[in-house]
Amino acid sequence: MHRRKLLAACLLSTLVQPLSAKESDLSERVHRNAESAVKQFQERAGGKLDYSVQSLQAVEELLAEAADHRDSLRSATLDTLTELLGCYILEVGYREHGGKFAWFEERKQPVLVVGEPAFHVAMITFGKVRGRLSGDRGDNIPFFYEGFSERVRAAIPGTRALYG
Secondary structure, eight states: OHHHHHHHHHHHHTTSOOOOTTOTTHHHHHHHHHHHHHHHHTTTTTTOOSSSGGGHHHHHHHHHHHHHTGGGSOHHHHHHHHHHHHHHHHHHHHHHHOOEEEEEGGGTEEEEEESTTTOEEEEOOHHHHHHHHTTOGGGOHHHHHHHHHHHHHHOOTTOEEEEO
């Protein structure tokens, strides 16, 4: 039953348009994709998707469940899950630490940059989400995010770091 709900949400999520460097307002697109993640997965996450740091445990559980069924999911569905939940994680970071969104051309995804101009701590999320979807428990989302947040809080002028 739960698998059907997750798969149904994934099928609905394939209607989301992918992000691109040409997006006129990247920040707005990240925010919209995060909102779409909440709308599509809120029930399955037990109402826990509230953009709090604690909500990342619900994201971890969603990804673990999807990883258990990845062989039955279409590639496009996995890509959309990556984008929606990756944007949700970025939005959590934005709400906690502020910053700005930019396009990371090398990896073809948005990046959250915090602390400029004094320091530069950046987070990309799609690789971690893909890793978790592949079943790699080492790509634990709350642990990853905690490392990013600690680096932001400990940053001194001149710090340059990329998490992802």
